[in-house]
Amino acid sequence: MTDTAEFPREPDKPEQPSGWLTDGELAVVRQQIPILYVDAVPVRVDDSGDVVAVGLLLRVTPTGTMTRALVSGRVNYHERVRDALVRHIEKDLGPVALPQIPPAPQPFTVAEYFPTPGITSYHDARQHAVSLAYVVPVAGDCRPRQDAIELAWLTPEQACEDDVQLEMENGHGVLLRQAMAYVGRLP
Amino acid sequence: MTDTAEFPREPDKPEQPSGWLTDGELAVVRQQIPILYVDAVPVRVDDSGDVVAVGLLLRVTPTGTMTRALVSGRVNYHERVRDALVRHIEKDLGPVALPQIPPAPQPFTVAEYFPTPGITSYHDARQHAVSLAYVVPVAGDCRPRQDAIELAWLTPEQACEDDVQLEMENGHGVLLRQAMAYVGRLP
């Protein structure tokens, strides 16, 4: 999962906004309580709402491995879940992705990332994160930012294939297939 | 609930499309099995998906009473639920309403309209209808068609007020409040 708190601060934002933690503070809190996240599965839909493509972020890890990921990030103090969704989608897909944030707060699932592997399908070595997962149609132009080198649009069938699933870490592959099950497009 | 089968056929459609019933056939079937419907709650949302207004159709009954209604109609033979949603929204809100049909088929509730009042919150004297209910953001220009004289946009709070609720028949008032509960906007 991407975590905004770990990216270099932008030059024009010397002061931390309220509710942000320093890296040191965050490291301490992460050993104490579950951290609230949102996961978004960006999709293209046709006029009747049927999912025709899924957007996956392509990243290269420090060790040179190529990985695919969903949009993911922390909910800040005093931030609404829907505003966290908008913020992370804009951060990862750019400012003109035109996401259609679901009107209801009910997520399609809750993904529980444990630091210990095997308790659930999800894993995060850094922390115990609990993520509210949403399928988010995006209607606009997507330009990956930050550390992603590309946003690839795959059909639901392609996204569920073994080779793509193997490139997804921490249980994002399972979460993606849960999203496809939810929208009725599990192969 | 509005039922397309009962409206005068358009002049340029002399042949019934496959899966349509004559009024007589429909009357017989309605006494035999539950009829599948869709209900749509049209909403305006802001950039973060929060509902800011609900669209209600204003109609005048044959006896002169003013009523408010949701978008509602039958699912045809060999028609997907999402296509029925598009068709009924277009029928009631016009061709440029630009509805954002939810990507998932999971409805926020299932409304069971019984011919006998009191079994559920919903009632339909003509039939036993079972309706899949969805909240549908509409981004475009809405022009009520058919028998509706106006589409009124109300805030969630206004839509749940007693005087508006009293103008909604057959349990549509309850269904509207269920929709507001689902989107987190129940007053």
Next chain:
Amino acid sequence: MTDTAEFPREPDKPEQPSGWLTDGELAVVRQQIPILYVDAVPVRVDDSGDVVAVGLLLRVTPTGTMTRALVSGRVNYHERVRDALVRHIEKDLGPVALPQIPPAPQPFTVAEYFPTPGITSYHDARQHAVSLAYVVPVAGDCRPRQDAIELAWLTPEQACEDDVQLEMENGHGVLLRQAMAYVGRLP
């Protein structure tokens, strides 16, 4: 899908209950409108609600093929969806299965079985059926009745394996995996 209307009538029920169709009437209606169904995925859960096993009905088709199926059946005229769930679970799993019918009518998905294969993941040669699908924990003793020869309890992982999936017809394999995705147990 199993359809009660097609099974031999029990000797002590010479008269059809209200809302039942003769086989001939049903055959006509099936070509005219979508037929409302319920699908139930019977599960065993532990004390924290986690699914530990899925129940699949084992049947032998007239041509001698062994198939596995979910609990499935039609909603009758003037019958609530939750009562149809109870009736079909009792029909297939016996009178002491002690099903825990979900308190909310919201299904985990809506399965649209078309007579034409390929439109959705589900198929029913006889009709256009639209099924509300629920995961139903059963706490009691299950004794398959009617035409099923056995009820087999499989782990979520086993139930999603290829050889089991191949024994499920009409898209029940996909529906089962959607159910496992919904309960967070998709392998």
Next chain:
Amino acid sequence: MTDTAEFPREPDKPEQPSGWLTDGELAVVRQQIPILYVDAVPVRVDDSGDVVAVGLLLRVTPTGTMTRALVSGRVNYHERVRDALVRHIEKDLGPVALPQIPPAPQPFTVAEYFPTPGITSYHDARQHAVSLAYVVPVAGDCRPRQDAIELAWLTPEQACEDDVQLEMENGHGVLLRQAMAYVGRLP
């Protein structure tokens, strides 16, 4: 919301279990990130899963006011959401309540309690809490523990009446009505 961390530690548990914070640590964290909670609406259901009663905890505040509340509490570090539900229900309703924890992690809504009133329907002066809300049927004997003086079972209609709603704080009244909307029992 009830928070276990603030109750006197039991004599036989001198050491804090892993993942627990001291009151001082919790007070600091509460000003830094959203705290993950679960809310449970305890219900009695009939054989077909229909809700017949809602359980509300009766408490007297330090200032002598009588309040009604849902079951609510924090999710601990390295604790699954479903285990937190079991723990808080047992804490508030006793060890033989026999709760039927939902098999799916999808909550019926996400309640966002802000320290600033008016941002959402929910409010918590102490913190920014984000709560996953579930309807939980309880089949056993409920004996309120801790600080509650009684568990009162009300019909859905009674629970939504103004006088009961007024006794519920921090938005629990709205959350209760959302739960009733979800189970199809909103008056």
